[in-house]
Amino acid sequence: xxxxxxxxxxxxxxxxxxxxxxxxxxxxxxxxxxxxxxxxxxxxxxxxxxxxxxxxxxxxxxxxxxxxxxxxxxxxxxxxxxxxxxxxxxxxxxxxxxxxxxxxxxxxxxxxxxxxxxxxxxxxxxxxxxxxxxxxxxxxxxxxxxxxxxxxxxxxxxxxxxxxxxxxxxxxxxxxxxxxxxxxxxxxxxxxxxxxxxxxxxxxxxxxxxxxxxxxxxxxxxxxxxxxxxxxxxxxxxxxxxxxxxxxxxxxxxxxxxxxxxxxxxxxxxxxxxxxxxxxxxxxxxxxxxxxxxxxxxxxxxxxxxxxxxxxxxxxxxxxxxxxxxxxxxxxxxxxxxxxxxxxxxxxxxxxxxxxxxxxxxxxxxxxxxxxxxxxxxxxxxxxxxxxxxxxxxxxxxxxxxxxxxxxxxxxxxxxxxxxxxxxxxxxxxxxxxxxxxxxxxxxxxxxxxxxxxxxxxxxxxxxxxxxxxxxxxxxxxxxxxxxxxxxxxxxxxxxxxxxxxxxxxxxxxxxxxxxxxxxxxxxxxxxxxxxxxxxxxxxxxxxxxxxxxxxxxxxxxxxxxxxxxxxxxxxxxxxxxxxxxxxxxxxxxxxxxxxxxxxxxxxxxxxxxxxxxxxxxxxxxxxxxxxxxxxxxxxxxxxxx
Amino acid sequence: xxxxxxxxxxxxxxxxxxxxxxxxxxxxxxxxxxxxxxxxxxxxxxxxxxxxxxxxxxxxxxxxxxxxxxxxxxxxxxxxxxxxxxxxxxxxxxxxxxxxxxxxx
Amino acid sequence: xxxxxxxxxxxxxxxxxxxxxxxxxxxxxxxxxxxxxxxxxxxxxxxxxxxxxxxxxxxxxxxxxxxxxxxxxxxxxxxxxxxxxxxxxxxxxxxxxxxxxxxxxxxxxxxxxxxxxxxxxxxxxxxxxxxxxxxxxxxxxxxxxxxxxxxxxxxxxxxxxxxxxxxxxxxxx
Numbered sequence: 001x002x003x004x005x006x007x008x009x010x011x012x013x014x015x016x017x018x019x020x021x022x023x024x025x026x027x028x029x030x031x032x033x034x035x036x037x038x039x040x041x042x043x044x045x046x047x048x049x050x051x052x053x054x055x056x057x058x059x060x061x062x063x064x065x066x067x068x069x070x071x072x073x074x075x076x077x078x079x080x081x082x083x084x085x086x087x088x089x090x091x092x093x094x095x096x097x098x099x100x101x102x103x104x105x106x107x108x109x110x111x112x113x114x115x116x117x118x119x120x121x122x123x124x125x126x127x128x129x130x131x132x133x134x135x136x137x138x139x140x141x142x143x144x145x146x147x148x149x150x151x152x153x154x155x156x157x158x159x160x161x162x163x164x165x166x167x168x169x170x171x172x173x174x175x176x177x178x179x180x181x182x183x184x185x186x187x188x189x190x191x192x193x194x195x196x197x198x199x200x201x202x203x204x205x206x207x208x209x210x211x212x213x214x215x216x217x218x219x220x221x222x223x224x225x226x227x228x229x230x231x232x233x234x235x236x237x238x239x240x241x242x243x244x245x246x247x248x249x250x251x252x253x254x255x256x257x258x259x260x261x262x263x264x265x266x267x268x269x270x271x272x273x274x275x276x277x278x279x280x281x282x283x284x285x286x287x288x289x290x291x292x293x294x295x296x297x298x299x300x301x302x303x304x305x306x307x308x309x310x311x312x313x314x315x316x317x318x319x320x321x322x323x324x325x326x327x328x329x330x331x332x333x334x335x336x337x338x339x340x341x342x343x344x345x346x347x348x349x350x351x352x353x354x355x356x357x358x359x360x361x362x363x364x365x366x367x368x369x370x371x372x373x374x375x376x377x378x379x380x381x382x383x384x385x386x387x388x389x390x391x392x393x394x395x396x397x398x399x400x401x402x403x404x405x406x407x408x409x410x411x412x413x414x415x416x417x418x419x420x421x422x423x424x425x426x427x428x429x430x431x432x433x434x435x436x437x438x439x440x441x442x443x444x445x446x447x448x449x450x451x452x453x454x455x456x457x458x459x460x461x462x463x464x465x466x467x468x469x470x471x472x473x474x475x476x477x478x479x480x481x482x483x484x485x486x487x488x489x490x491x492x493x494x495x496x497x498x499x500x501x502x503x504x505x506x507x508x509x510x511x512x513x514x515x516x517x518x519x520x521x522x523x524x525x526x527x528x529x530x531x532x533x534x535x536x537x538x539x540x541x542x543x544x545x546x547x548x549x550x551x552x553x554x555x556x557x558x559x560x561x562x563x564x565x566x567x568x569x570x571x572x573x574x575x576x577x578x579x580x581x582x583x584x585x586x587x588x589x590x591x592x593x594x595x596x597x598x599x600x601x602x603x604x605x606x607x608x609x610x611x612x613x614x615x616x617x618x619x620x621x622x623x624x625x626x627x628x629x630x631x632x633x634x635x636x637x638x639x640x641x642x
Numbered sequence: 643x644x645x646x647x648x649x650x651x652x653x654x655x656x657x658x659x660x661x662x663x664x665x666x667x668x669x670x671x672x673x674x675x676x677x678x679x680x681x682x683x684x685x686x687x688x689x690x691x692x693x694x695x696x697x698x699x700x701x702x703x704x705x706x707x708x709x710x711x712x713x714x715x716x717x718x719x720x721x722x723x724x725x726x727x728x729x730x731x732x733x734x735x736x737x738x739x740x741x742x743x744x745x746x747x
Numbered sequence: 748x749x750x751x752x753x754x755x756x757x758x759x760x761x762x763x764x765x766x767x768x769x770x771x772x773x774x775x776x777x778x779x780x781x782x783x784x785x786x787x788x789x790x791x792x793x794x795x796x797x798x799x800x801x802x803x804x805x806x807x808x809x810x811x812x813x814x815x816x817x818x819x820x821x822x823x824x825x826x827x828x829x830x831x832x833x834x835x836x837x838x839x840x841x842x843x844x845x846x847x848x849x850x851x852x853x854x855x856x857x858x859x860x861x862x863x864x865x866x867x868x869x870x871x872x873x874x875x876x877x878x879x880x881x882x883x884x885x886x887x888x889x890x891x892x893x894x895x896x897x898x899x900x901x902x903x904x905x906x907x908x909x910x911x912x913x914x915x916x917x918x919x920x
Contacts, residue, residue, distance in 0.1 A: 615743065616743040617739065617740075617743055618676075618739070619667065619668050619669075619670075619676075619739060622664075622667055622668050623668050623839075623840065623843070626664055626668070626843055626844075626847065627843050629847070630843060630846050630847045630850060633847075633850050634846075634850060637850065637853075637854065643794065643795075643864065643865060643866055644749050644750070644753050644793045644794055645748075645749045645750065646749065646750035647749070647750055647753050648862075649860050649862055650855060650856055650860075651753075651757075652790075653851075653852075653855045654852060654855070655757045655760065655761070657848055657851040657852060657855070658761055658764075658848065659760060659761070659764055659783070660851075661844040661845075661847055661848045661851075662761070662764040662765055662768055662844075663764070663768070664840075664844055664847070665768055665840055665841060665844045666767070666768030666769075668836075668840045669768070669831075669832040669836060669837050669840050670768065670829075670832070671829065671830045671831070671832060672773065672829055672830075674773060674777075674815060674818060674819055674822070674823075675768070675773070675776060675829065677815065678767060678768070678776055678777060678780050678815065679768055681780060681784070681807075681811070682764055682767070682768070682780070682783060685783065685784065685787050685807075688787070689787060689790060692790075692791065692794065692796060692799065693794070696794045696795075696796070697860065697862050697863070698860060698861060698862060698863060699863070700863055700865040700867050701867075702884065703869065703873060703874060703877045704884075706796060706798075706799055706869070706874060706877075707874075707877060707878060707886050707889075709799055710799070710802060710874075710878075711889060711893055713802055713803065713806050713807065714806075714893045714896070714897060715893070715896070716807075716811065717806055717810060717811055717897070717900075718896055718897050718899075718900030718901075719900070720811045720814055720815065721814065721900055721901065721904040722900050722903055722904050722907065724814050724815065724817070724818040724904070724908075725903070725904035725905070725907040725908035726907055727818055727822065728818060728821060728822065728908055729907050729908060731821070731822045737822050737823075738830065
């Protein structure tokens with residue numbers, strides 16, 4: 001399979017970025033929107049073509065999906081250890097290509113309406129294209145180092161886009177927070193990469209993930225060295241997962257995600273819902289054989305528990321938030337936790353690997369309906385000019401399309417058949433049930449919570465009280481409603497894609513089937529959540545208030561996101577800054593700088609004193625000269641005799 | 643050859659003259675006096691050349707030639723030095739060393 | 748006889764040299780120098796280098812000394828007394844010079860010179876042939892270089908000596 005044309009998929013957005021970035025002032029806003037959309041359309045078309053070619057024409061040999069790689073050595077360290085640049089095509093990267101280009105294209109189209117009239121319109125599209133380039137490069141990376149490079153690029157684009165409204169202090173703070181937190185996590189990622197490079201001797205995914213025909217990992221030297229009772233490779237995997245957890249907003253590195261909602265809503269839809277935040281899931285999936293085989297999957301268990309806990313944690317917080325974008329942000333965190341736990345409970349071979357498949361499936365469907373939810377929320381915000389639930393209500397009369405599409409997305413995320421989320425969530429629950437009952441019940445509980453808070457949001461926005469608006473809200477323009485409709489369509493049909501035919505852990509397709517009792521339980525839980533939300537929020541009443549008062553302390557904690565921001569502030573400001581950084585800074589200033597400056601000052605003082613020797617008087621020089629000659633002569637004649 | 647005088651005695655004489663020249667060069671405070679001391683040093687070395695020629699290598703004349711060159715160079719140097727001194731005197735009305743120390747530091 | 752003459756010459760030279768570097772009157776200092784130079788010429792006579800002695804007398808005693816006397820007269824009042832160095836400086840310099848002298852003499856007296864007994868007389872034609880020959884041992888190249896140097900020094904002396912006036916003339920031209 002000739003895959004070199006795939007290079008165009010990331011490079012077209014890069015070209016668009018350069019074009020829009022360099023000619024920022026010259027290009028008219030209207031034109032720049034079209035350029036961005038056009039570039040992404042071409043990329044998306046190429047991605048669809050690639051997917052068609054890969055999944056239906058050439059990708060499958062003897063029932064196993066092959067990996068195609070085209071790369072060039074960039075930096076050579078040893079025969080096996082080198083940093084390559086290239087593209088890698090396998091089921092998950094093709095799937096990610098589709099997700100990224102589709103959502104990105106929709107967001108581009110949507111932004112033409114949403115950002116209309118904004119001062120930095122062209123700049124916004126340039127940043128969007130930069131992000132698309134980085135994300136596509138990340139998806140196509142052939143080795144750990146390449147993925148790390150694009151990982152950081154994605155971080156930068158995210159930083160730029162969160163801080164897009166750079167005149168708002170909160171946006172700037174949020175951008176910094178996102179960057180610093182993810183960068184902190186990436187520090188672990190980098191150390192993990194270096195450990196892998198040192199102990200495994202390669203960065204290459206294919207070598208690292210090599211599996212023999214019996215289905216055992218080939219990276220056998222993982223046990224060669226250990227540290228604190230665990231293999232170093234396990235430590236490396238945990239550190240790499242730390243990087244993934246940072247990007248994917250897993251507990252306890254999640255604190256940046258809610259604040260990232262300061263960015264424009266299309267950005268939240270693209271980066272903080274559908275693509276960048278799933279990079280962590282993608283990373284674990286990319287290294288799945290390693291996670292699974294090294295030391296009996298210890299690292300994978302950690303992934304499962306972190307995912308499950310984050311999922312529950314975020315869902316509880318989401319119940320209490322009043323900013324609709326923050327609800328969605330915590331919902332995203334919760335759903336990514338779902339994907340992580342699915343990966344964590346997965347096995348490698350055949351149908352045992354249903355968790356892996358389910359995770360990727362959920363990633364795919366979630367990208368569609370969560371992008372839709374964000375874009376719908378953006379549409380509402382566009383109409384109401386507020387982020388807060390209290391300013392909304394009864395909008396169904398004014399915004400029919402948004403209402404319907406939002407409802408579809410909410411049903412999808414709540415796991416109601418036949419919408420997309422039902423299918424993927426069901427697979428996850430099946431996988432969890434078989435492997436770990438505790439995680440299964442956590443996941444089931446989260447499913448109920450998800451349905452509840454999502455319909456709380458839906459009823460709160462479109463039903464509930466009849467708010468009097470200053471300006472009568474109106475439906476958004478076609479450029480904004482088209483993506484909504486398209487993504488709603490995807491949210492309905494995506495679930496019917498037989499994912500197990502395409503994306504599996506060991507690349508062998510298997511027949512996916514619905515587990516009816518499991519599905520019934522899940523749907524039942526979801527429906528309970530929806531009905532509760534109906535009772536609480538359909539009509540304006542004080543049930544919800546009484547209920548939350550009953551919980552008192554717990555409600556308050558959840559509303560304040562369990563005070564995690566405050567804890568981090570305490571740790572960083574009080575402990576790290578005051579107890580560690582400040583003394584170090586003082587030490588540096590007083591002793592390190594002091595020594596250096598002291599040397600400089602002493603030199604100056606000594607120079608001042610001895611510069612009198614340089615008197616300019618010829619006779620003094622002659623005196624020194626003669627004395628020197630005499631001394632040297634004495635030394636050589638009387639002392640150096642041998 | 644000077645009858646009855648060994649080369650050591652002549653070297654003693656030239657060494658004494660040489661160091662008297664150096665003493666003068668360092669202690670005198672006037673440019674012309676320094677020039678005079680310099681002449682002493684030059685003459686002491688010129689004598690050495692000639693004496694070594696005469697006592698050790700009487701068949702050749704290299705030492706004599708060197709002395710002639712030294713005399714020529716000394717003449718040129720003195721002419722230039724006197725020109726510089728006179729010019730300096732025109733500019734600052736002094737030939738004292740302490741007045742010409744402006745190029746220090 | 749020659750021995751006595753040499754000692755007398757040596758005594759005169761050393762005394763005149765010391766007087767020359769310690770005299771507080773400029774003109775006397777120059778005259779003492781004249782004695783030293785004549786003494787040097789005397790030594791040249793003693794070792795039968797008559798031409799060299801003649802050159803020493805004409806160029807040094809006749810030329811350079813006159814030049815120096817002219818400059819002294821141009822820049823000094825006859826009766827002006829020279830400023831002297833501090834005593835400590837004199838002592839230190841004297842000490843250094845004495846140590847240096849000790850080093851020189853100790854080296855000289857510990858060296859065994861291979862003295863060749865001779866009483867050869869050198870006449871002017873030998874010197875002329877040596878200076879102007881371009882064969883082995885000939886000094887024609889240094890001779891020419893010295894002549895260029897003398898020319899350059901002469902021009903330089905004129906330009907430096909007349910410096911100001913020349914540039915003024917340039918301005919008016």
